[in-house]
Every structure is written in C-alpha cells, then in structure tokens.
Amino acid sequence: MKTRWAIVGLLVAACESEPQAVLSTEAVVDAEVSTTPTAPPEPAAEAGQVEHGQALVSKYQCNRCHDIDGVEPPELDYDCAGCHQKILAGDFEATEEELSHWQGRLHSLDEVPSLSGTDRLSRAWVASFLPAAHDVRPNLLASMPRFDMPDADAEAIAAFLVPSAEPERPTLGDAQRGRALLSEKGCMSCHRMTGVPAISALPTEEPLAADVLARGQKMAPDLRWARDRMRPASLVQWIVDPKAVKADASMPELGVTEAEAADIAAYLTSAELEPVALGEVPELPASLERPVTYAEVYDRIFGKICRHCHSDPDVVIGDGGPGYDGGFGFTKRALDLSTYEGLRSGSLDDDGKRRSVFKEVGGKPRIVAHLLARHSEVAGRPVEGVRGMPLGLPPIPMDDIVLLQTWIEQGRKKQ
Ligand code: HEC
Ligand code: HEC
Ligand code: HEC
Ligand code: HEC
Incomplete structure (x- = not known):
C-alpha cells in the first residue's frame, strides 16, 4: 500500500509555514505503510571494481574538494577546499593585509561534505548522481560540478565509495507520526523537505549552540532525496545518532529513540512527493547603451570568479586550474581568463585546436552561452553540449552577463 495525501500542498519552503499547520495536516495516510524499496538489497561490490574506482577517484581529482576515507589529500596548492578553509581560518602563510583582503572575497568551497562513512549511501544513487549531479x-x-563522466566510471567510483553489502532492511514505523516528529524534534530548523506539504519548523528540545545551528543549516540536505540516497538501515541509525554512521557528521544527536526514528524514516521514504519544480531561466536583458570597458568586465566576472579555474599556470601558484590545465577529469582547454591577452587567445577544442570564445554557439558568443547555460542548469534544464560556467557555482547575475555581452558587441577593446 502507498501513502496518499488527500490534498497536496504547493511547494513551500518549510520556514514560511505557519506553526499550527503541523497538527492539522489535511493528509490522509493509510495506516499500514509499506516502505520496502522495490530494488533488491545491494550485494557487496566486486574487489576489482572497488580498486578501479579508487584509481578513478585520483583521475577525477575528487580529493581537491573532498576529504575521502583512504585517499590522501593533495598538496595545498591543488587543494581547493583545503586552501579556502585555511585562508578563512587565518592560518595560511600571508600578511594580515592579504589575508583579510582574501577573506572578504572568498565565499565558496569553504565547506564540502566529506566522503567518509559513505557505506550509508545507496550505491545505485551514487552511480546515478556522479554523471548528473543535482543540488542536494x-x-x-x-x-557538485557537472562532470564529463561515462556511466562505467561512475559505477566503479560508486563501488569504491560503497563497497559493502547492504544490511538487512528494518521494519519502518508510522509515517503520519513520523511527519509530526519531524516538526516536534526540531528537524526543520535545519532541513527542508520539498515536494510535501510544508512541515513547520519548531526549535529542537535542547537549544543548539549558534555555531552548531548555523553550520547545520548550511549543510543540511533537502530531505526529499533521503529515500534515494540512504540505505534504509542507515537512515534509521542516522536519525538516532548521526555520528555513529559518519564520524564527522555535522548533524547533532537530538535524542530520538529507535522507534521514533523508524516513524520518521517511514515518512521520509513513503510520503508522496510532488515532482521537482523546474525553475524559470531569466531573459538576458537588452544590451547597455553606455560604453563598457574591459576593466569593468574583469572586475565583475573574470577577476572575481573565473580566473580561479582559468589562469596561466606560469603566473599563479599551483596549476592553472581545471579550466586551464584540465583537471576534475576534463581535457585541457588552456583558457586563461586572468588577462585580456589570455581571453583573446581563446581555448582548445576537442581536437586540441585553438578556437575563439567569441564565436557564436546557439546565437550567442560561446563565452556568454556558457554563462547562460549555468542559469539553465540551476533551473533543472542542462544545455546539451554547453557546460554551465562557473562550473558547480552559483550563476553570474544577468546584469553582469549583459555587461560582457555589451563589451563584446562594442568591439571588445582592451581600453
Ligand atoms: C569542485 C569541488 C568538487 C569536486 C572536484 C568534487 N565534488 Fe563531490 N561534492 C562537492 C560539493 C560542493 C558537494 C555537496 C553538494 C550538495 O550537497 O548539493 C558534493 C557532494 C558529493 C557527494 C554527495 C555526498 C553527500 O554527503 O551529500 C558525493 C558522493 C560526491 N560529491 C562525490 C564526488 C566524487 C566521487 C568526486 C570526483 C569524481 C567529486 N565528488 C568531486 C564538490 C566537489
Ligand atoms: C593556495 C590557495 C588556494 C587554492 C589551492 C585554491 N584557491 Fe580558490 N581562492 C583562493 C583565494 C586567496 C581566493 C580569493 C582571492 C581573490 O579573489 O582575491 C580564492 C577565490 C576563489 C574563487 C572566487 C571566490 C569564491 O569564493 O567564489 C573561486 C570560485 C575559487 N577560488 C575556486 C577555486 C577552485 C575551484 C580551486 C581548486 C581547483 C581553488 N579555488 C583553489 C585561494 C585558493
Ligand atoms: C542543526 C541542524 C540539524 C538538525 C536540527 C537536524 N539535522 Fe539532519 N542533517 C543536518 C546536516 C548538516 C546533515 C548532513 C550531515 C553530513 O553530511 O555530515 C543532516 C543529514 C540528515 C539526514 C541524511 C539525509 C541525506 O540525504 O544525506 C537525515 C535523514 C536527517 N538529517 C534527518 C534529520 C532528522 C529526522 C532530524 C530531526 C530529528 C534532523 N535531521 C535534524 C543537520 C540537521
Ligand atoms: C570550478 C572551476 C571553474 C570555474 C570557476 C570556471 N570554469 Fe570555465 N571551465 C572549467 C572547466 C573544467 C572547463 C572545461 C569543461 C569541458 O571541457 O567541458 C571549463 C570550460 C569553459 C569554457 C569552454 C571552453 C571551450 O572551448 O570548450 C568557457 C567559455 C568557460 N569555461 C568560461 C568560464 C567563465 C566565463 C567563468 C567565470 C564566470 C568560468 N569559466 C569559471 C572550470 C571552471
């Protein structure tokens, strides 16, 4: 039997809901809920696959962003997340002045979930996520960056991250009770669950320290994905004691009993979900009438974001970034966005030949097309053949993209 909602609410962020909505959910839940997933439990991965997966993790340089069980971190000059963390914590070797300048400009890859305790995850989910990551x-x-990854590579990496056989699936509890507990236990003070009628956000029974709450809110997954991501036994265990499943989990233990966890897990795995709402892709505004200079475009876009992955390795510490040297499994594009000359000399195509980033693809200069494609990816509509830029990061605001478009139309001069 399936859980059925009589009235399916609109997709509302949990924090916008009214507190009294908890107890008066206009939902009808069948008393007995079968939560057994249809796929059979996963057997242990083959040793050969696991070994191959470990080699691929090196090839794709996953450790530049993630701490990974059994994988050494890279040298600091290659360690995207590690270096950002060091700078923000103030223990990077540099002058006070440099540090505070950088700290003011650093926003991303300060925290990335570690890949430890990954046996809690469904191997099938990991294999499907890697080549087509969505926001969690x-x-x-x-x-996660949108990789260029064949399914076979994703399956081997998934075997490395999730080598064990799936433990026996537990009997889950009462989904409707679970829904109420999500509110009462304070779960929604950090989490959202999209696709179900809003669940109100009450505080946790024991008040949380401000830093624990802030970090938890930043790192908390949308609970709609938990049914696909987590193996059912780990899901219940996690809700009782997250650190027993993942030693460095950023979710605190919240005094939930095994039986309550089974109720919550029943709701998480069986509540009917509205499909993911596709976002709207904003229109590129009309080009500007006023003159736009290269300096302005550099300040707003290339110097702020792009050059960190697209630089001439001879002038920066470390390598030229994955958008220059290749990296994260991509081929070398040798696109230097740190100087005007670099931008003008373009990138390498799939055959290693130079091509202009101003030549039109789909009616827009290539470089503009890649920026617009990131807006489409975030809206859930990836563009075939054009990878969104900046890779894996929030899209560039339309008002900045139109600066670049205007500068190109005005003859893209250096001065
Ligand atoms: C540029 C940085 C970056 C690189 C490189 C990267 N990841 Fe990630 N990865 C992230 C971020 C950020 C998240 C969290 C995304 C979210 O929650 O929406 C993530 C999430 C994940 C998750 C989900 C884990 C969880 O707890 O939610 C897995 C699994 C994963 N990455 C595996 C990999 C593998 C395997 C590679 C190499 C093929 C890789 N990542 C390379 C940044 C990166
Ligand atoms: C050696 C230290 C170091 C390493 C390694 C490093 N960064 Fe950075 N990164 C910085 C500093 C410092 C800044 C801020 C500099 C500025 O804008 O003046 C920065 C800024 C950024 C920015 C723009 C600001 C933001 O937070 O969005 C991005 C994007 C970025 N880095 C991505 C990466 C990626 C991706 C990697 C790995 C391929 C990486 N960085 C590796 C030090 C580092
Ligand atoms: C202080 C914030 C906070 C609170 C409160 C909180 N969580 Fe979490 N939760 C997190 C964070 C952060 C993660 C991800 C941890 C990590 O990857 O290290 C997480 C992960 C999870 C996951 C795994 C989801 C997935 O897709 O990986 C589940 C399930 C979960 N929480 C359920 C709950 C339940 C049930 C409650 C209430 C009893 C709760 N959480 C309360 C912060 C919180
Ligand atoms: C996190 C690293 C990263 C950031 C930040 C980033 N890029 Fe990239 N970029 C890449 C990688 C990797 C590739 C190669 C992708 C591929 O081969 O499909 C690439 C490819 C490109 C290409 C296509 C080149 C070609 O000929 O195929 C363009 C154009 C581009 N980036 C522009 C930008 C711009 C503009 C920004 C800043 C808004 C930016 N990138 C930020 C990593 C990054």
Whole structure:
C-alpha cells in the first residue's frame, strides 16, 4: 500500500509555514505503510571494481574538494577546499593585509561534505548522481560540478565509495507520526523537505549552540532525496545518532529513540512527493547603451570568479586550474581568463585546436552561452553540449552577463 495525501500542498519552503499547520495536516495516510524499496538489497561490490574506482577517484581529482576515507589529500596548492578553509581560518602563510583582503572575497568551497562513512549511501544513487549531479543542500553555495563522466566510471567510483553489502532492511514505523516528529524534534530548523506539504519548523528540545545551528543549516540536505540516497538501515541509525554512521557528521544527536526514528524514516521514504519544480531561466536583458570597458568586465566576472579555474599556470601558484590545465577529469582547454591577452587567445577544442570564445554557439558568443547555460542548469534544464560556467557555482547575475555581452558587441577593446 502507498501513502496518499488527500490534498497536496504547493511547494513551500518549510520556514514560511505557519506553526499550527503541523497538527492539522489535511493528509490522509493509510495506516499500514509499506516502505520496502522495490530494488533488491545491494550485494557487496566486486574487489576489482572497488580498486578501479579508487584509481578513478585520483583521475577525477575528487580529493581537491573532498576529504575521502583512504585517499590522501593533495598538496595545498591543488587543494581547493583545503586552501579556502585555511585562508578563512587565518592560518595560511600571508600578511594580515592579504589575508583579510582574501577573506572578504572568498565565499565558496569553504565547506564540502566529506566522503567518509559513505557505506550509508545507496550505491545505485551514487552511480546515478556522479554523471548528473543535482543540488542536494539548498543553502550550500557550491554544488557538485557537472562532470564529463561515462556511466562505467561512475559505477566503479560508486563501488569504491560503497563497497559493502547492504544490511538487512528494518521494519519502518508510522509515517503520519513520523511527519509530526519531524516538526516536534526540531528537524526543520535545519532541513527542508520539498515536494510535501510544508512541515513547520519548531526549535529542537535542547537549544543548539549558534555555531552548531548555523553550520547545520548550511549543510543540511533537502530531505526529499533521503529515500534515494540512504540505505534504509542507515537512515534509521542516522536519525538516532548521526555520528555513529559518519564520524564527522555535522548533524547533532537530538535524542530520538529507535522507534521514533523508524516513524520518521517511514515518512521520509513513503510520503508522496510532488515532482521537482523546474525553475524559470531569466531573459538576458537588452544590451547597455553606455560604453563598457574591459576593466569593468574583469572586475565583475573574470577577476572575481573565473580566473580561479582559468589562469596561466606560469603566473599563479599551483596549476592553472581545471579550466586551464584540465583537471576534475576534463581535457585541457588552456583558457586563461586572468588577462585580456589570455581571453583573446581563446581555448582548445576537442581536437586540441585553438578556437575563439567569441564565436557564436546557439546565437550567442560561446563565452556568454556558457554563462547562460549555468542559469539553465540551476533551473533543472542542462544545455546539451554547453557546460554551465562557473562550473558547480552559483550563476553570474544577468546584469553582469549583459555587461560582457555589451563589451563584446562594442568591439571588445582592451581600453
Ligand atoms: C569542485 C569541488 C568538487 C569536486 C572536484 C568534487 N565534488 Fe563531490 N561534492 C562537492 C560539493 C560542493 C558537494 C555537496 C553538494 C550538495 O550537497 O548539493 C558534493 C557532494 C558529493 C557527494 C554527495 C555526498 C553527500 O554527503 O551529500 C558525493 C558522493 C560526491 N560529491 C562525490 C564526488 C566524487 C566521487 C568526486 C570526483 C569524481 C567529486 N565528488 C568531486 C564538490 C566537489
Ligand atoms: C593556495 C590557495 C588556494 C587554492 C589551492 C585554491 N584557491 Fe580558490 N581562492 C583562493 C583565494 C586567496 C581566493 C580569493 C582571492 C581573490 O579573489 O582575491 C580564492 C577565490 C576563489 C574563487 C572566487 C571566490 C569564491 O569564493 O567564489 C573561486 C570560485 C575559487 N577560488 C575556486 C577555486 C577552485 C575551484 C580551486 C581548486 C581547483 C581553488 N579555488 C583553489 C585561494 C585558493
Ligand atoms: C542543526 C541542524 C540539524 C538538525 C536540527 C537536524 N539535522 Fe539532519 N542533517 C543536518 C546536516 C548538516 C546533515 C548532513 C550531515 C553530513 O553530511 O555530515 C543532516 C543529514 C540528515 C539526514 C541524511 C539525509 C541525506 O540525504 O544525506 C537525515 C535523514 C536527517 N538529517 C534527518 C534529520 C532528522 C529526522 C532530524 C530531526 C530529528 C534532523 N535531521 C535534524 C543537520 C540537521
Ligand atoms: C570550478 C572551476 C571553474 C570555474 C570557476 C570556471 N570554469 Fe570555465 N571551465 C572549467 C572547466 C573544467 C572547463 C572545461 C569543461 C569541458 O571541457 O567541458 C571549463 C570550460 C569553459 C569554457 C569552454 C571552453 C571551450 O572551448 O570548450 C568557457 C567559455 C568557460 N569555461 C568560461 C568560464 C567563465 C566565463 C567563468 C567565470 C564566470 C568560468 N569559466 C569559471 C572550470 C571552471
């Protein structure tokens, strides 16, 4: 039997809901809920696959963003998240002045979920996520890059991250009770669950320290994905004691009993979900009438974001970034966005030949097309053949993209 909602609410962020909505959900839940997923439990992964997956994790340089069980971190010059964290914590070797200048400009990849305790995840989910990542944590600025990854590679990496056989699936509890507990236990003070009628956000029974709450809110996944992501046994165990499942989990233990966790897990895995709402892709505004200079475009776009992945390695510390040298499994594009000359000399195509980033694709200069494609990806509509830029980061505001478009139309001069 399936859980059925009599009235399915609109997609409303949990924090916008009225507190009294909790107890008066106009929902009808069948008394007995079968929460057994239809796919059979996953067997242990083959040793050969696990080994191959570990080699691929090196090839795709996953450790530049993630701490990974059994994988060494890279040198600091290659460690995107590690270096950002060091700078923000103030223990990077530099002058006070440099540090505070950088700290004011650093926003992303300060925190990335570690890949430890990944045996809690469904191997099938990991394999489907890697080549076509979607946003899991609504309040985290960065998302997983959209890789260029064949399914076979994703399956091997999933085997490495989730080598074990799935434990026996537990009997889950009462979904309607679980829904009420999500509110009463304070779960929604950090989490959202999109696709179900809003669940009100009450505080946790024990008040949380401000830093625990802030970090938790930033890192908390949208609970709609939990049924696909988590193995059912780990899901229940996680709700009781997150650190027993993942030692560095950023969710605190909240005094939930095993039986309550089984109720919550029943709701998380069986509540009927509205489909993910596709976002609107904003229109590029009309080009500006006023003159636009390269300096302005550099300040707003290339110097602020792009050059961190697209630089000439001879002039920066470390490498030229994945958009220059290749990296994260991409081929070398040698696109330097840190200087006017670099921008003008373009990038390498799939055959290693230079091409202009101003040549039109789909009616827009290539470089503008890649920026617009990021808006489409975030709206859930990835563009075939044009990877959104900046890779895995929030889209550039339309008002800045139109600066670039205008500068190009005005003859893209250096001065
Ligand atoms: C540029 C940084 C970056 C790189 C490189 C990267 N990731 Fe991620 N990854 C992230 C971020 C950020 C998240 C969190 C995204 C979210 O929650 O929406 C994430 C999430 C994940 C998750 C989900 C884990 C969880 O707890 O939600 C898995 C699994 C994962 N990455 C695996 C990989 C693998 C395997 C690679 C290499 C093929 C890789 N990542 C490379 C940034 C990166
Ligand atoms: C050696 C330290 C170091 C490493 C390694 C490093 N960064 Fe940064 N990153 C910085 C500093 C410092 C800034 C701020 C500099 C500024 O804008 O003046 C920055 C800024 C950024 C920005 C723009 C601001 C923001 O937070 O969005 C992005 C994007 C970025 N880095 C991405 C990356 C990626 C991706 C990697 C790995 C491929 C990486 N960085 C590796 C030090 C580092
Ligand atoms: C202080 C904020 C906070 C509170 C309160 C909180 N969580 Fe979490 N929760 C998190 C964070 C952060 C993560 C991700 C942890 C990580 O990856 O290390 C998480 C992860 C989860 C996951 C795994 C989801 C997934 O897709 O990986 C579940 C399930 C979950 N929480 C359920 C609950 C329940 C049920 C409650 C209430 C009893 C609750 N949470 C309360 C912050 C919170
Ligand atoms: C996190 C790293 C990262 C950031 C930040 C980033 N890029 Fe990229 N960029 C890449 C990678 C990797 C590729 C190669 C992708 C591929 O081969 O499909 C690429 C490719 C491109 C290409 C296509 C080149 C070609 O000929 O195929 C353009 C154009 C581009 N980036 C522009 C930008 C602009 C503009 C920004 C800033 C708004 C930016 N990128 C920010 C990593 C990044």
